[in-house]
Amino acid sequence: MANVAVVGAGLIGRLTALSLVRNGYRVTIFDKDNKQATQSAAYAAAGLLTPLGESLHCTPNIVEMGIVSLNLWPQILAQLQHQVDFQQLGALMISHQQDFGEYQRLTRHLTRHYPQHDMHKLNQSQLFQLEPQLSQQFTQGVYLPLEGQIDNRMLLTALKRELECKLINWHSESIVTGLTNALDHCALSANGQLHKFDLVVDARGTGARTQESSQKAAPLTDLRGVRGELFHLLAPEVELTRPVRLMHPRYQLYIAPKANNIFVVGATELESDCRKPITVRSSLELLSAAYSVHSGFAEAHIQQHISQLRPAFNDNQPQIRCKNRLIQVNGLYRHGYLIAPVVVKQLETTVEHALKSRAPTSGESVSSNYSSLLPIRFC
Ligand SMILES: Cc1cc2nc3c(=O)[nH]c(=O)nc-3n(C[C@H](O)[C@H](O)[C@H](O)COP(=O)(O)OP(=O)(O)OC[C@H]3O[C@@H](n4cnc5c(N)ncnc54)[C@H](O)[C@@H]3O)c2cc1C
Numbered sequence: 001m002a003n004v005a006v007v008g009a010g011l012i013g014r015l016t017a018l019s020l021v022r023n024g025y026r027v028t029i030f031d032k033d034n035k036q037a038t039q040s041a042a043y044a045a046a047g048l049l050t051p052l053g054e055s056l057h058c059t060p061n062i063v064e065m066g067i068v069s070l071n072l073w074p075q076i077l078a079q080l081q082h083q084v085d086f087q088q089l090g091a092l093m094i095s096h097q098q099d100f101g102e103y104q105r106l107t108r109h110l111t112r113h114y115p116q117h118d119m120h121k122l123n124q125s126q127l128f129q130l131e132p133q134l135s136q137q138f139t140q141g142v143y144l145p146l147e148g149q150i151d152n153r154m155l156l157t158a159l160k161r162e163l164e165c166k167l168i169n170w171h172s173e174s175i176v177t178g179l180t181n182a183l184d185h186c187a188l189s190a191n192g193q194l195h196k197f198d199l200v201v202d203a204r205g206t207g208a209r210t211q212e213s214s215q216k217a218a219p220l221t222d223l224r225g226v227r228g229e230l231f232h233l234l235a236p237e238v239e240l241t242r243p244v245r246l247m248h249p250r251y252q253l254y255i256a257p258k259a260n261n262i263f264v265v266g267a268t269e270l271e272s273d274c275r276k277p278i279t280v281r282s283s284l285e286l287l288s289a290a291y292s293v294h295s296g297f298a299e300a301h302i303q304q305h306i307s308q309l310r311p312a313f314n315d316n317q318p319q320i321r322c323k324n325r326l327i328q329v330n331g332l333y334r335h336g337y338l339i340a341p342v343v344v345k346q347l348e349t350t351v352e353h354a355l356k357s358r359a360p361t362s363g364e365s366v367s368s369n370y371s372s373l374l375p376i377r378f379c
Pocket of ligand 1: 007008009010011012013030031032033037039040041042043044045046047048049174175176177203204205206207208227228229230266267307308309310311329330331332333334335336337338339
Protein backbone atom coordinates (compact mmCIF):
# COMPACT_ATOMS: atom_id res chain seq x y z
CA MET A 1 0.00 0.00 0.00
CA ALA A 2 1.69 3.24 -1.17
CA ASN A 3 2.15 6.09 1.27
CA VAL A 4 0.87 9.31 -0.34
CA ALA A 5 0.78 12.91 0.92
CA VAL A 6 -1.67 15.51 -0.30
CA VAL A 7 -0.49 19.08 0.19
CA GLY A 8 -3.38 21.56 0.29
CA ALA A 9 -6.81 20.61 1.60
CA GLY A 10 -8.92 22.95 -0.50
CA LEU A 11 -11.25 21.68 -3.18
CA ILE A 12 -8.91 19.41 -5.15
CA GLY A 13 -6.88 18.29 -2.12
CA ARG A 14 -9.92 17.01 -0.23
CA LEU A 15 -11.51 15.27 -3.19
CA THR A 16 -8.20 13.68 -4.17
CA ALA A 17 -7.40 12.52 -0.64
CA LEU A 18 -10.78 10.82 -0.39
CA SER A 19 -10.50 9.12 -3.75
CA LEU A 20 -6.98 7.87 -2.91
CA VAL A 21 -8.09 6.44 0.45
CA ARG A 22 -10.96 4.66 -1.26
CA ASN A 23 -8.48 3.20 -3.76
CA GLY A 24 -6.45 1.73 -0.91
CA TYR A 25 -3.61 4.25 -0.53
CA ARG A 26 -2.35 5.41 2.88
CA VAL A 27 -2.95 9.18 2.82
CA THR A 28 -1.60 12.07 4.88
CA ILE A 29 -2.86 15.65 4.41
CA PHE A 30 -0.95 18.89 5.04
CA ASP A 31 -2.63 22.29 4.95
CA LYS A 32 -1.56 25.69 6.21
CA ASP A 33 -5.17 26.55 7.08
CA ASN A 34 -7.59 25.20 9.68
CA LYS A 35 -9.87 22.34 8.66
CA GLN A 36 -12.68 24.73 7.64
CA ALA A 37 -10.43 25.94 4.77
CA THR A 38 -11.65 29.51 5.24
CA GLN A 39 -8.58 30.93 3.47
CA SER A 40 -9.03 28.81 0.33
CA ALA A 41 -10.57 29.72 -3.02
CA ALA A 42 -12.81 26.70 -2.44
CA TYR A 43 -14.43 28.43 0.54
CA ALA A 44 -14.83 31.77 -1.26
CA ALA A 45 -16.50 30.32 -4.35
CA ALA A 46 -20.14 30.52 -5.40
CA GLY A 47 -20.38 26.87 -6.42
CA LEU A 48 -21.89 27.50 -9.84
CA LEU A 49 -21.89 24.53 -12.21
CA THR A 50 -22.84 26.31 -15.40
CA PRO A 51 -20.74 25.07 -18.34
CA LEU A 52 -22.85 26.55 -21.14
CA GLY A 53 -23.32 29.81 -19.26
CA GLU A 54 -19.51 30.05 -19.07
CA SER A 55 -18.95 29.02 -22.66
CA LEU A 56 -18.47 32.52 -24.08
CA HIS A 57 -15.55 33.01 -21.72
CA CYS A 58 -13.75 29.67 -21.78
CA THR A 59 -12.47 27.02 -24.18
CA PRO A 60 -14.59 24.05 -25.35
CA ASN A 61 -12.61 21.52 -23.27
CA ILE A 62 -13.66 23.35 -20.08
CA VAL A 63 -17.30 23.30 -21.19
CA GLU A 64 -17.02 19.59 -21.97
CA MET A 65 -15.33 18.83 -18.63
CA GLY A 66 -18.13 20.77 -16.93
CA ILE A 67 -20.81 18.76 -18.69
CA VAL A 68 -19.13 15.43 -17.85
CA SER A 69 -18.59 16.59 -14.25
CA LEU A 70 -22.26 17.46 -13.82
CA ASN A 71 -22.96 13.75 -14.26
CA LEU A 72 -20.16 12.72 -11.90
CA TRP A 73 -21.06 15.02 -8.98
CA PRO A 74 -24.13 13.02 -7.87
CA GLN A 75 -21.98 9.86 -7.69
CA ILE A 76 -19.39 11.64 -5.54
CA LEU A 77 -22.04 13.10 -3.23
CA ALA A 78 -23.87 9.77 -2.89
CA GLN A 79 -20.75 8.32 -1.26
CA LEU A 80 -20.67 10.98 1.48
CA GLN A 81 -22.38 10.42 4.80
CA HIS A 82 -23.31 14.08 5.18
CA GLN A 83 -25.74 15.89 2.95
CA VAL A 84 -24.55 18.51 0.47
CA ASP A 85 -27.02 20.72 -1.40
CA PHE A 86 -26.69 20.01 -5.12
CA GLN A 87 -29.20 21.40 -7.57
CA GLN A 88 -29.67 20.81 -11.26
CA LEU A 89 -32.72 22.92 -12.08
CA GLY A 90 -31.00 24.76 -14.89
CA ALA A 91 -29.83 28.38 -15.02
CA LEU A 92 -31.29 31.53 -16.49
CA MET A 93 -29.40 34.04 -18.59
CA ILE A 94 -31.04 37.45 -18.79
CA SER A 95 -30.18 40.88 -20.18
CA HIS A 96 -31.65 44.35 -19.90
CA GLN A 97 -33.27 45.73 -23.03
CA GLN A 98 -30.30 48.01 -23.76
CA ASP A 99 -27.98 44.98 -23.70
CA PHE A 100 -30.04 42.92 -26.13
CA GLY A 101 -26.87 42.49 -28.21
CA GLU A 102 -25.39 40.36 -25.40
CA TYR A 103 -28.45 38.12 -25.49
CA GLN A 104 -28.08 37.71 -29.26
CA ARG A 105 -24.36 37.01 -28.92
CA LEU A 106 -24.99 34.19 -26.45
CA THR A 107 -27.83 32.56 -28.36
CA ARG A 108 -25.84 32.66 -31.63
CA HIS A 109 -22.79 31.22 -29.87
CA LEU A 110 -24.72 28.34 -28.28
CA THR A 111 -26.61 27.54 -31.49
CA ARG A 112 -23.39 27.45 -33.46
CA HIS A 113 -21.04 25.67 -31.04
CA TYR A 114 -23.27 23.59 -28.78
CA PRO A 115 -26.31 22.60 -30.89
CA GLN A 116 -26.46 19.19 -29.19
CA HIS A 117 -27.30 20.76 -25.80
CA ASP A 118 -30.70 22.16 -24.86
CA MET A 119 -31.17 25.90 -24.87
CA HIS A 120 -34.62 27.48 -24.61
CA LYS A 121 -35.29 31.07 -25.62
CA LEU A 122 -37.97 32.38 -23.29
CA ASN A 123 -40.55 35.11 -23.79
CA GLN A 124 -42.00 37.00 -20.84
CA SER A 125 -44.75 34.50 -20.02
CA GLN A 126 -42.32 31.54 -20.21
CA LEU A 127 -39.98 33.47 -17.94
CA PHE A 128 -42.88 33.94 -15.55
CA GLN A 129 -43.36 30.16 -15.37
CA LEU A 130 -39.76 29.66 -14.28
CA GLU A 131 -38.98 32.71 -12.14
CA PRO A 132 -42.14 34.81 -11.62
CA GLN A 133 -40.33 37.66 -9.89
CA LEU A 134 -38.04 38.28 -12.86
CA SER A 135 -40.79 38.60 -15.46
CA GLN A 136 -41.81 42.11 -14.36
CA GLN A 137 -38.38 43.46 -15.21
CA PHE A 138 -37.28 41.23 -18.09
CA THR A 139 -39.09 40.39 -21.29
CA GLN A 140 -36.81 37.60 -22.53
CA GLY A 141 -34.17 35.20 -21.32
CA VAL A 142 -32.32 32.01 -22.11
CA TYR A 143 -32.96 28.87 -20.07
CA LEU A 144 -30.16 26.30 -19.92
CA PRO A 145 -31.76 23.22 -18.32
CA LEU A 146 -28.50 21.27 -17.88
CA GLU A 147 -26.88 23.74 -15.47
CA GLY A 148 -26.65 23.47 -11.71
CA GLN A 149 -24.96 24.55 -8.51
CA ILE A 150 -23.47 23.02 -5.39
CA ASP A 151 -23.19 24.35 -1.84
CA ASN A 152 -19.41 24.62 -1.72
CA ARG A 153 -19.09 25.15 2.03
CA MET A 154 -21.35 22.20 2.83
CA LEU A 155 -19.17 20.14 0.51
CA LEU A 156 -15.94 21.17 2.26
CA THR A 157 -17.46 20.25 5.64
CA ALA A 158 -18.84 16.94 4.39
CA LEU A 159 -15.44 16.03 2.91
CA LYS A 160 -13.70 16.98 6.15
CA ARG A 161 -16.00 14.68 8.14
CA GLU A 162 -15.58 11.88 5.65
CA LEU A 163 -11.80 12.14 5.78
CA GLU A 164 -11.89 12.22 9.58
CA CYS A 165 -14.01 9.05 9.59
CA LYS A 166 -11.34 7.37 7.48
CA LEU A 167 -8.85 8.30 10.24
CA ILE A 168 -6.64 10.16 7.83
CA ASN A 169 -3.58 11.78 9.31
CA TRP A 170 -4.36 15.50 8.77
CA HIS A 171 -1.72 18.09 9.65
CA SER A 172 -3.75 21.31 9.70
CA GLU A 173 -2.09 24.70 10.21
CA SER A 174 1.08 23.13 8.77
CA ILE A 175 2.69 25.14 6.03
CA VAL A 176 4.75 23.09 3.60
CA THR A 177 8.02 24.90 2.92
CA GLY A 178 10.00 22.29 1.01
CA LEU A 179 9.36 19.56 -1.57
CA THR A 180 12.20 17.28 -2.69
CA ASN A 181 11.44 14.97 -5.54
CA ALA A 182 13.41 11.77 -6.27
CA LEU A 183 12.97 8.74 -8.52
CA ASP A 184 11.42 6.56 -5.83
CA HIS A 185 10.07 9.00 -3.24
CA CYS A 186 9.17 12.61 -2.48
CA ALA A 187 10.02 14.37 0.78
CA LEU A 188 8.38 17.44 2.23
CA SER A 189 9.14 19.74 5.11
CA ALA A 190 6.42 21.19 7.28
CA ASN A 191 6.77 22.94 10.64
CA GLY A 192 10.49 22.21 10.69
CA GLN A 193 10.05 18.46 10.21
CA LEU A 194 10.95 16.32 7.21
CA HIS A 195 8.40 13.71 6.03
CA LYS A 196 9.11 11.10 3.34
CA PHE A 197 6.39 9.61 1.09
CA ASP A 198 6.17 7.31 -1.91
CA LEU A 199 4.36 10.13 -3.72
CA VAL A 200 3.17 13.68 -3.10
CA VAL A 201 0.18 15.38 -4.72
CA ASP A 202 0.66 19.15 -4.57
CA ALA A 203 -2.75 20.91 -4.61
CA ARG A 204 -1.80 24.22 -3.01
CA GLY A 205 -3.77 26.47 -5.38
CA THR A 206 -2.31 29.99 -5.30
CA GLY A 207 -0.05 28.85 -2.42
CA ALA A 208 2.17 27.22 -5.08
CA ARG A 209 2.96 30.58 -6.72
CA THR A 210 6.52 31.89 -6.64
CA GLN A 211 5.46 34.80 -4.38
CA GLU A 212 4.15 32.48 -1.68
CA SER A 213 6.46 29.53 -2.01
CA SER A 214 10.18 29.19 -1.30
CA GLN A 215 12.40 27.77 -4.07
CA LYS A 216 12.61 24.60 -2.00
CA ALA A 217 8.83 24.13 -2.24
CA ALA A 218 8.78 23.62 -6.04
CA PRO A 219 6.95 26.87 -6.87
CA LEU A 220 4.95 27.12 -10.10
CA THR A 221 6.55 30.15 -11.72
CA ASP A 222 3.83 30.54 -14.35
CA LEU A 223 0.93 30.54 -11.88
CA ARG A 224 -0.91 33.77 -11.04
CA GLY A 225 -3.79 34.84 -8.83
CA VAL A 226 -6.93 36.35 -10.34
CA ARG A 227 -8.89 38.33 -7.81
CA GLY A 228 -12.58 37.62 -7.36
CA GLU A 229 -15.01 39.45 -5.07
CA LEU A 230 -18.54 38.55 -4.09
CA PHE A 231 -21.27 39.16 -1.54
CA HIS A 232 -23.48 36.93 0.55
CA LEU A 233 -26.80 38.76 0.89
CA LEU A 234 -29.68 37.85 3.16
CA ALA A 235 -32.69 38.85 1.07
CA PRO A 236 -36.05 37.55 2.38
CA GLU A 237 -37.91 39.66 -0.22
CA VAL A 238 -36.27 37.92 -3.16
CA GLU A 239 -37.54 34.61 -4.46
CA LEU A 240 -35.39 32.92 -7.05
CA THR A 241 -34.97 29.18 -7.36
CA ARG A 242 -32.02 28.75 -9.70
CA PRO A 243 -28.79 30.60 -10.64
CA VAL A 244 -29.38 33.71 -12.72
CA ARG A 245 -26.70 35.35 -14.83
CA LEU A 246 -26.97 38.89 -16.10
CA MET A 247 -25.47 39.34 -19.54
CA HIS A 248 -23.74 42.69 -19.60
CA PRO A 249 -21.05 44.14 -21.86
CA ARG A 250 -18.69 45.04 -19.00
CA TYR A 251 -19.15 42.58 -16.15
CA GLN A 252 -20.56 39.15 -15.60
CA LEU A 253 -22.96 39.16 -12.69
CA TYR A 254 -24.47 36.03 -11.24
CA ILE A 255 -26.94 35.53 -8.44
CA ALA A 256 -26.89 32.09 -6.86
CA PRO A 257 -29.76 31.37 -4.46
CA LYS A 258 -28.65 29.30 -1.45
CA ALA A 259 -30.54 27.93 1.57
CA ASN A 260 -32.18 30.27 4.13
CA ASN A 261 -32.71 33.27 1.82
CA ILE A 262 -29.01 33.73 1.20
CA PHE A 263 -27.98 34.89 -2.28
CA VAL A 264 -24.40 34.82 -3.49
CA VAL A 265 -23.86 37.82 -5.74
CA GLY A 266 -20.65 37.86 -7.73
CA ALA A 267 -18.15 37.93 -9.01
CA THR A 268 -15.53 40.34 -10.15
CA GLU A 269 -12.55 39.15 -12.13
CA LEU A 270 -9.50 41.35 -11.73
CA GLU A 271 -5.91 40.81 -12.84
CA SER A 272 -4.60 41.50 -9.38
CA ASP A 273 -3.13 39.42 -6.59
CA CYS A 274 -4.39 41.78 -3.91
CA ARG A 275 -6.24 39.97 -1.11
CA LYS A 276 -7.54 43.10 0.59
CA PRO A 277 -11.29 43.46 1.24
CA ILE A 278 -13.69 44.27 -1.58
CA THR A 279 -13.31 47.74 -3.12
CA VAL A 280 -15.97 50.45 -3.26
CA ARG A 281 -16.03 50.24 -7.06
CA SER A 282 -16.66 46.50 -7.07
CA SER A 283 -19.30 46.84 -4.35
CA LEU A 284 -21.12 49.53 -6.32
CA GLU A 285 -21.02 47.53 -9.53
CA LEU A 286 -22.11 44.20 -8.03
CA LEU A 287 -24.82 45.58 -5.79
CA SER A 288 -26.22 47.99 -8.40
CA ALA A 289 -26.37 45.17 -10.93
CA ALA A 290 -28.11 42.91 -8.40
CA TYR A 291 -30.61 45.68 -7.64
CA SER A 292 -31.22 46.15 -11.36
CA VAL A 293 -32.20 42.46 -11.55
CA HIS A 294 -34.48 42.54 -8.50
CA SER A 295 -35.41 45.60 -6.45
CA GLY A 296 -35.91 43.33 -3.41
CA PHE A 297 -32.11 43.39 -2.98
CA ALA A 298 -32.44 47.00 -1.75
CA GLU A 299 -33.52 45.73 1.65
CA ALA A 300 -31.07 42.82 1.75
CA HIS A 301 -28.53 42.55 4.55
CA ILE A 302 -24.90 42.11 3.63
CA GLN A 303 -23.92 38.97 5.53
CA GLN A 304 -20.43 38.66 4.10
CA HIS A 305 -18.19 40.24 1.52
CA ILE A 306 -15.42 38.09 0.19
CA SER A 307 -12.29 38.61 -1.84
CA GLN A 308 -10.00 35.77 -2.80
CA LEU A 309 -7.60 34.70 -5.55
CA ARG A 310 -8.32 32.11 -8.20
CA PRO A 311 -5.25 30.07 -9.22
CA ALA A 312 -4.61 30.44 -12.96
CA PHE A 313 -1.90 29.69 -15.52
CA ASN A 314 -1.26 32.06 -18.45
CA ASP A 315 -3.75 30.24 -20.69
CA ASN A 316 -6.34 29.83 -17.89
CA GLN A 317 -6.20 26.04 -18.39
CA PRO A 318 -5.96 23.53 -15.54
CA GLN A 319 -2.82 21.42 -15.52
CA ILE A 320 -1.62 18.14 -14.07
CA ARG A 321 2.18 17.90 -14.14
CA CYS A 322 4.05 14.84 -12.98
CA LYS A 323 7.77 14.48 -12.44
CA ASN A 324 9.03 11.31 -10.75
CA ARG A 325 7.06 11.12 -7.50
CA LEU A 326 5.65 14.66 -7.42
CA ILE A 327 2.30 15.46 -9.03
CA GLN A 328 1.29 19.11 -9.24
CA VAL A 329 -2.35 19.96 -10.00
CA ASN A 330 -3.28 23.58 -10.34
CA GLY A 331 -4.73 26.41 -12.45
CA LEU A 332 -8.40 25.57 -11.96
CA TYR A 333 -9.10 29.30 -12.24
CA ARG A 334 -12.82 30.15 -12.11
CA HIS A 335 -13.87 26.57 -12.89
CA GLY A 336 -12.77 24.52 -9.89
CA TYR A 337 -16.18 23.13 -8.93
CA LEU A 338 -17.27 22.96 -12.54
CA ILE A 339 -14.49 20.57 -13.54
CA ALA A 340 -13.21 19.01 -10.27
CA PRO A 341 -14.72 15.52 -10.80
CA VAL A 342 -12.89 15.11 -14.14
CA VAL A 343 -9.66 16.54 -12.70
CA VAL A 344 -9.78 14.02 -9.85
CA LYS A 345 -10.38 11.14 -12.28
CA GLN A 346 -7.27 12.23 -14.20
CA LEU A 347 -5.32 12.49 -10.95
CA GLU A 348 -6.25 8.89 -10.09
CA THR A 349 -4.72 7.81 -13.42
CA THR A 350 -1.63 9.97 -12.84
CA VAL A 351 -1.00 8.50 -9.38
CA GLU A 352 -1.30 4.97 -10.73
CA HIS A 353 1.26 5.65 -13.49
CA ALA A 354 3.67 7.64 -11.32
CA LEU A 355 3.96 4.72 -8.88
CA LYS A 356 4.78 2.19 -11.59
CA SER A 357 8.31 0.80 -11.56
CA ARG A 358 8.84 2.49 -14.93
CA ALA A 359 6.83 5.67 -14.73
CA PRO A 360 6.23 7.68 -17.93
CA THR A 361 8.95 10.24 -18.60
CA SER A 362 9.09 13.61 -20.33
CA GLY A 363 6.94 13.80 -23.44
CA GLU A 364 5.31 10.39 -22.92
CA SER A 365 1.54 10.36 -22.78
CA VAL A 366 -0.98 8.17 -21.03
CA SER A 367 -4.40 7.68 -22.47
CA SER A 368 -7.55 7.61 -20.38
CA ASN A 369 -11.22 8.50 -20.84
CA TYR A 370 -10.42 12.12 -20.11
CA SER A 371 -6.98 12.68 -21.65
CA SER A 372 -8.37 14.61 -24.63
CA LEU A 373 -9.98 17.08 -22.20
CA LEU A 374 -7.13 17.35 -19.70
CA PRO A 375 -3.82 15.78 -20.81
CA ILE A 376 -1.33 14.75 -18.13
CA ARG A 377 2.09 16.34 -18.57
CA PHE A 378 4.95 14.02 -17.65
CA CYS A 379 8.17 15.98 -17.24
C1 LIG B 1 -14.66 34.59 -5.65
C2 LIG B 1 -14.56 33.24 -6.30
C3 LIG B 1 -15.69 32.64 -6.86
C4 LIG B 1 -15.60 31.38 -7.46
N1 LIG B 1 -16.73 30.80 -7.94
C5 LIG B 1 -16.67 29.59 -8.56
C6 LIG B 1 -17.83 28.98 -9.06
O1 LIG B 1 -18.95 29.51 -8.93
N2 LIG B 1 -17.72 27.78 -9.71
C7 LIG B 1 -16.51 27.16 -9.85
O2 LIG B 1 -16.45 26.10 -10.47
N3 LIG B 1 -15.38 27.72 -9.35
C8 LIG B 1 -15.44 28.91 -8.72
N4 LIG B 1 -14.29 29.48 -8.21
C9 LIG B 1 -13.00 28.81 -8.46
C10 LIG B 1 -12.67 27.72 -7.43
O3 LIG B 1 -12.92 28.16 -6.14
C11 LIG B 1 -11.19 27.33 -7.59
O4 LIG B 1 -10.94 26.98 -8.93
C12 LIG B 1 -10.82 26.13 -6.70
O5 LIG B 1 -11.13 26.38 -5.36
C13 LIG B 1 -9.35 25.78 -6.83
O6 LIG B 1 -9.14 24.64 -6.05
P1 LIG B 1 -7.72 24.26 -5.46
O7 LIG B 1 -7.92 23.05 -4.61
O8 LIG B 1 -6.71 24.21 -6.56
O9 LIG B 1 -7.29 25.53 -4.55
P2 LIG B 1 -7.90 25.98 -3.15
O10 LIG B 1 -9.32 25.61 -3.07
O11 LIG B 1 -7.53 27.41 -2.96
O12 LIG B 1 -7.07 25.12 -2.07
C14 LIG B 1 -5.68 25.30 -1.88
C15 LIG B 1 -5.33 24.82 -0.46
O13 LIG B 1 -3.91 24.76 -0.34
C16 LIG B 1 -3.54 25.23 0.95
N5 LIG B 1 -2.14 25.70 0.89
C17 LIG B 1 -1.64 26.71 0.14
N6 LIG B 1 -0.31 26.83 0.33
C18 LIG B 1 0.04 25.87 1.22
C19 LIG B 1 1.28 25.47 1.81
N7 LIG B 1 2.46 26.06 1.51
N8 LIG B 1 1.26 24.45 2.71
C20 LIG B 1 0.11 23.81 3.03
N9 LIG B 1 -1.09 24.15 2.50
C21 LIG B 1 -1.12 25.15 1.59
C22 LIG B 1 -4.55 26.34 1.22
O14 LIG B 1 -4.65 26.60 2.62
C23 LIG B 1 -5.83 25.76 0.62
O15 LIG B 1 -6.56 25.04 1.59
C24 LIG B 1 -14.34 30.71 -7.55
C25 LIG B 1 -13.21 31.30 -6.97
C26 LIG B 1 -13.31 32.54 -6.34
C27 LIG B 1 -12.08 33.14 -5.72
